[in-house]
Amino acid sequence: MMRVLFLMLSCFVAGRTDGVSTTCTAEACLTLHLEEKRFEKASEDCINNGGKLVTMRNENELQSIKSALLAAEKFNILNSKLWIGLVLQKRHCTDFTEELHGFRWTSEPRDSKYSNWKKKPLSTCTEKRCVSISLADGLKWSDGSCRDSAFYMCKFLFKGMCKPIVLEKQGDVKYNVPFLFKPLSPNERLAMFPHGTLAEIQCGGSEDAESFVTVCDDNNGLFGWTNLESLCARNKRCKNGGCDHLCFETAGAGVSCECHEGYYLMDDKVSCALRNNCENSPCESKCVPTASGFSCACAEGFHLAEDSVSCVDIDECQQRTCSEHRCHNTPGSYFCECNPGFRLVAGKCEDVDECTELRCQQGCLNSQGSFSCYCHAGYSSSLNDSGICVDIDECISRPCEDICFNTLGSFKCSCRENLIVAKNGISCVPDPTDKPQSTPSSDHREAFITKLNQLPVTFGPTTVYPPPLTNAKTDSSKRKESFLGSSWILVCVVGSVIPLTVIIVVMSVFVVYRWKRSSKAALKNATADNYCWVSSGLDKEVETKLTGSWLLVQQRN
Structure with a gap:
């Protein structure tokens, strides 16, 4: 059982070359590493193998990366995150005025005018940020923490490339590319092999068969395999003889290769290269060689005119x-x-975020193309709406029970002697540090003052009503004020009663004195004959008649 599992694991690794998928074009080779690593570790791994993390400085590089990822689609990497060589170093600030927003490529050239951001990166000056892509996002750039883990892709540049070796009879070829430690799996069919690739060829397909070694090398600017003459013997039948295009079999001379029109046979006698059909072309801007000749193209911002030669500006x-x-x-x-x-x-x-320009004195709200100011609690906006905030005088609305002091943006309450501010900051309560005094309770005092207001004060023939006193408040926050007002009225009433009482006493003594004096004079006149009246005991009517008679007799006499 263990042997079966080992064989299955070996096949899986061979198909992926230890978790690495490789693709090569005529310009470079790309390796997709299907092992998640942090950014620094991924970059170090690419450098140690002779490459760099992939870059995306233009649309061509984007398409190369996309092709390499699509070639590895069988590994289900659609939603996988992939590091690219774009980073914002620590202590470098994000700059949204640049295409790269302050980020730089890890290989030369460090800067580029091309960008493909999915959204704006995080604005920071203190954190290192690294960029990743994924097929699900259309290879758009997304920044994130460099401590995260992701797949990565390395790019290897070479002087030139060689085409795959075509054997004329049964045999095996093992390719050892310079940037991998193990030979490529037979399942990995590369379109091109980089300069320096070593190929081991075994003819006949058996261990005793003849073996050869060849290298992809530069031959006067043309890259091809060395020792081609030592390859496996050719068959009698052509079978295209390893030719790129056309194969011709000649008697006694074996086979020979020829190329299609527009191509020429290279020095290896099997490969065909496109002629430079763009020499003296009529194209106004760019010429692109094709198998049948050439085609014209235009620079960015222009499109090809109807004559297929001229370029017209795009509005x-x-x-x-x-x-x-x-x-x-x-x-x-x-x-x-x-x-x-x-x-x-x-x-x-x-x-423009105007709030960063300190346009407002206190609060600021930014909006698209504009902004608005607001004031904190305790302040109000000025009449001219200039962003200046004016303090509100809260004491005008009498929020305190006793004394109010206005402050900037708020107010403060205070109390008179023997009282302190309550926990609510508004009411006044007795100071617990003062000694208690034997004074009437506030309820008795208010009842007494109420009755005193209701009673008129009468002095002789005149009734004087004291000025109305402040009504007692049931609200505990107003009792002190009511009591103080009533006390002053009581003092005024008492102060008025005492002088009036003295006057009444003096007037009473004076009236009694005058009355006694007038009584004595009347008595003296009435008893000139030394007689005095004695009550007769008669009733009032008889007494009155007798008195009248007596007076008549006196008149006659």
Whole structure:
């Protein structure tokens, strides 16, 4: 059982070359490493093998990476994250005025005008940030922590490439590329092999068969395999004889190769290369060699005219490139004129955050193309709406029970002697540090003052009503104020009663004195004959008649 598992594991590793998928083009080789590592470890692994983390400085490099990933689609990497060689070093700030937003490539050239961001990277100056891509996001760039783990892809540049070896009879070929420690698996069919690749050829397919070694090398600017004459003997039948295009079998001379029109036979006598059909071409801008000749192309910002030779400017402004902002077309390009509240960043209009420019005295809210100011609690905006905040005098609304002091943005309550501010910061309560005094309770005092207000004060023939006292409040926060007002009224009433009482006493003594004096005079006049009246005991009516008679007799006498 263990032997079966080992064999299955061996087949799996051989198909992926220890978790590595390799693709090569005419320019470079790419290796996709299906082992998640941190950014630093992935970059170090590429460098140790003679390469660098892949870059994406233009559309061609993007397409090369996309092709390499699609070739490894069987490994189910659609949603996998993949490091590329783009990084923001620590103590370097994000700069949104640049295409790369302050990031730099890990290989030369460090800068580029091409960018493919999925969204704006994190704005920071203190953290190292690294960039990753995935097929699910269309290879858009996303920044993240360099401590995260992801797959990675290395890029290897070489002087030239060789085509695969074609055997004329049964045999095996094992390729050892310079950047891998193990030979490629037979399942990995590369379109090109880099300079320095070692190929082991075994003819006949058996261990006793003849073996040869060949190397992809430079031969006066042309790259091909060495010792081609020592390869396995050719068959009697042509079977294309290893030729790229056409194979001809001649008597006694074996086979010979020829190329299609527009191509020429290279020095290895089997490979065909495209002739430079663009020499003296009529193309206005670019010429692209093809199998049948050439075709014309135009630079970015232009498109090919109907004559397939000339180039016509593309009016990007018709495509609403600048959105709602003004657009000015130029030959091969354009530029935007931003509305107020926006600024031009990397050819696009982005909102200006006015709140970072300290336009407001206190609070600030940014919006697209504008901003608004607001004031903190305890302040109000000035009348001219200049962003200045004015303090509100809260004491006008009398929030305190006793004394109020206005402060900047708030207020403070205070109390008179023997009282302190309560925990709510508004009411006044007795000071617990003062000694208690034997004074009437506030309820008795208020009841007494109420009755005193209801009773008139009468002095002689005049009734005087004291001025109304402050009504007692049931609210505990107003009892002190009511009591103090009533006490002052009571003092005024008592102060008025005492002088009036003295006057009444004096007047009473004076009236009694006058009355006694007038009584004595009347008595003296009435008893000139030394007689005095004695009550007769008669009733009032009889007494009155007798008195009248007596007076009549006196008059007659």
